[in-house]
Amino acid sequence: MGLRYDTGGQGSAEYVLLFAAVIVIVIAGLYMYYSYFSFGEEVEMVDVSLTITNTGPRPSQFIYEANNTTGVNRHISTGNPGNFFFTLAQGRSRTFSLGTMHSPASFTIEGGVGNPTRGSAQQRGEGQSGRWTLTIGNQTISWDIKGPYDWRKKPSGSVIRSFSISGGGGGLPFNITEDLQTVRTNVSGAFKII
Incomplete structure (x- = not known):
């Protein structure tokens, strides 16, 4: 009996990791954007x-x-x-x-x-x-x-x-x-x- 190679599961896992990396990059970018425009004292109304x-x-x-x-x-x-x-x-x-x-x-x-x-x-x-x-x-x-x-x-x-x-x-x-x-x-x- 020979071993079968299941490459379908490996591809799905790579897509999940890739999607998670994109989310982390987007969150980091938003944080840097917010930090840049709110640098210094907060605006007091x-x-x-x-x-x-x-x-x-x-x-x-x-x-x-x-x-x-x-x-x-x-x-x-x-x-x-x-x-x-x-x-x-x-x-x-x-x-x-x-x-x-x-x-x-x-x-x-x-x-x-x-x-x-x-x-x-x-x-x-x-x-x-x-x-x-x-x-x-x-x-x-x-x-x-x-x-x-x-x-x-x-x-x-x-x-x-x-x-x-x-x-x-x-x-x-x-x-x-x-x-x-x-x-x-x-x-x-x-x-x-x-």
């Missing part, structure tokens, strides 16, 4: 909001505009009613969500007190003031703006501040720059009534 408070002696009109300047300058649409006038009674506040951001990110906040198209002095913001409080994650910064705001005049009575989220953990510390003089003399038309 933070909520950004703006609270505007009427600190003046009377009700008045307020306006703000937020623009994302990371890459292409664009209006932050989640901040409704950004670029629209709204009324606040004395001591009242209104909070606007500017969305979720992560480092690196940069954006500007412009603000004004008073509506130059309204008839009464308080609606135009004469003698009025407001406090802008920006919250980025667990950090806050506040600044004051005095009326009247009028984009048709120089100075315009508006204030702009630029913020950049720099990362680094601990609630993403942010940097602030401001250029009040340039804005007050050159921002004509920055806000428009829609």
